[in-house]
Amino acid sequence: xxxxxxxxxxxxxxxxxxxxxxxxxxxxxxxxxxxxxxxxxxxxxxxxxxxxxxxxxxxxxxxxxxxxxxxxxxxxxxxxxxxxxxxxxxxxxxxxxxxxxxxxxxxxxxxxxxxxx
Amino acid sequence: xxxxxxxxxxxxxxxxxxxxxxxxxxxxxxxxxxxxxxxxxxxxxxxxxxxxxxxxxxxxxxxxxxxxxxxxxxxxxxxxxxxxxxxxxxxxxxxxxxxxxxxxxxxxxxxxxxx
Numbered sequence: 001x002x003x004x005x006x007x008x009x010x011x012x013x014x015x016x017x018x019x020x021x022x023x024x025x026x027x028x029x030x031x032x033x034x035x036x037x038x039x040x041x042x043x044x045x046x047x048x049x050x051x052x053x054x055x056x057x058x059x060x061x062x063x064x065x066x067x068x069x070x071x072x073x074x075x076x077x078x079x080x081x082x083x084x085x086x087x088x089x090x091x092x093x094x095x096x097x098x099x100x101x102x103x104x105x106x107x108x109x110x111x112x113x114x115x116x117x
Numbered sequence: 118x119x120x121x122x123x124x125x126x127x128x129x130x131x132x133x134x135x136x137x138x139x140x141x142x143x144x145x146x147x148x149x150x151x152x153x154x155x156x157x158x159x160x161x162x163x164x165x166x167x168x169x170x171x172x173x174x175x176x177x178x179x180x181x182x183x184x185x186x187x188x189x190x191x192x193x194x195x196x197x198x199x200x201x202x203x204x205x206x207x208x209x210x211x212x213x214x215x216x217x218x219x220x221x222x223x224x225x226x227x228x229x230x231x232x
Contacts, residue, residue: 043121089160
């Protein structure tokens with residue numbers, strides 16, 4: 001059974017700091033890994049999606065890396081801003097799914113980020 | 118393009134009462150998902166539909182939870198009777214199809230509080 005863990009559970013940093021969020025998964029036979037952002041009272045917004053054949057993806061100040069062999073992914077946020085405050089979730093899609101639902105996502109528990117002025 | 122619509126946004130009920138949530142997926146999306154997100158945890162898939170057929174309901178507590186997707190568009194998720202541990206955010210998502218290459222798009226969710 002795939003398990004996804006995110007460390008730390010919560011993080012508070014001053015504005016302008018660079019930071020790294022971690023995600024680890026137990027089953028390395030994944031199809032892709034996705035990072036989401038969740039704001040209070042809002043749904044999930046997809047930030048970056050990394051295919052299993054890729055090492056990293058970049059979007060603006062965000063960079064996500066994937067090391068499938070070690071079962072790890074990191075989300076790097078450069079020059080953090082108060083608007084980055086949110087919960088960040090990683091989710092993996094397994095390569096093989098026995099119960100049907102070819103694109104089932106397994107989510108981590110999330111990292112709650114607060115960027116202070 | 119309109120996103121995934123869910124209602125209500127919030128619901129407070131007493132235990133043993135019934136509750137229903139509604140979801141309207143993105144137009145043209147054949148696959149619809151219901152997730153449960155308990156506070157401090159990641160979303161957990163409850164049920165997945167492909168058009169109006171169930172693809173995966175392995176984690177749906179079928180003694181109290183039910184879901185339907187009539188005509189392959191809108192969907193409702195029902196809890197009857199509710200328990201305290203059902204307090205959570207219920208997220209609906211949709212994708213073009215159930216194949217791996219299609220991303221899921223999420224609604225804003227319904228926050229349920231059971232007292």
